[in-house]
Amino acid sequence: MGLSPRPETNVVSMDPHNHESWVTTKLDFLVNWGRANSLWPMPFGTACCAIEFMATAASKFDLARFGMERMSFSPRQADVLICAGRVPFKLAPVIRRIWQQMPQPKWCISMGACASSGGMFDNYAVVQGIDTIIPVDVYVPGCPPRPEGLMYGIMMLQQKVMKERMADKSLRNEMEPDPTSQLYIPPTLIDELSEPFGNSIHQTRSGL
């Protein structure tokens, strides 16, 4: 459910009986295979999701299985930004700057309800979803998501990476924010994305 089957696995062919070792494969497959299995995460943990993220990275759940054991605390050496937790407006320019400092190819995982939508914090201080600031590849729901949930998201991202094609140059295009407003999607769309939903529509204005 949800995930499509992995791409064809027998794309690598080899002849072990031949003493001159050789392997044939597609360059796309080889590069994507390498990228998908050595994603270096840039943890941007601001709240309780970061605790679950640490649990995911620790020995029991062991992110090293995905080639992600090397946390990159500098965005310059990171491949995937994992935003774990709510992002207040004051951090909006910071996460935007971190995203811009990451070199291509780069991906982003929005971990948890707050990062994906503002979650329960439908108030004056919290960004209603980091996709209004930076482009997001995978949204992991949950409040906070269990480590299994995050790993599911990571595996989805790996499948996304495996499906990329080098011929498609548009994948690496940087999204340029509007120079005057610094927004990269139209303001009307941001307002629409940030509309109250769920229980928060009952949060009325102050009684005064």
Next chain:
Amino acid sequence: MSEQFLPVLAGHAAGADVPAPVTPKNVPYRDGPVNPSADALRTQFGAAIVRTDVVWGETTVIVQASQVNAIVRWLHDDPSQRYDYCSDVTAVEFRDLEHPLEVVWHLRSIPYRRFLRLKVQIPRGQPLEVPSIWDIHKGVDWMERECYDMFGITFVGHPDLRRILMWEQYKEGFPLRKDFPLRGRFSRSEQLRQALAQNPEAKYSMEELSIAEAFEDLPADMRQRLVSGEKVGE
């Protein structure tokens, strides 16, 4: 050679015959034992003391706004009080339109093991101004800034009263006031636009960095920023 550092033992000034306190049980909601500092304040300041409440064993003294600094100074300096620790400065606004806004100080006397809550009531329509006690307790610096940031209360005498949680150019008002809408005043896109316009690297004022005298040694771009009058900062 500076003065020898002496640790302040909690309760040492109360006398050896006073036993160490235990967690009180069966505290009445009202009319519990009054903190003796409340009576001392009344004899010392008289008319500046509006009222004394005892709620759940904690004494609250409501005072005149103009006398706050003098009262805290006396509580801090007087050898029979020694309130040497200000643990909180905050404010409360009530939904009741008739109820005045209250500014609250939590004072602790570590040598006497006492806790005292000072309150100032600011009636509706009055300017939100109270004296700062920064000259007595340096630790209230950020607490008064936060109180200003969230409620818009001006602490007269504070050396650097500017926003601390919201960025300095925040235009929507004071978030913890009752007339402030939960989601803020502007649309989400406008809030995001203003937030993204902030420079995340410009966090400190010139005073904080003490770079005024080192101006010539700064990198050119930072000099340019300062010359152009960018109040660094949020």
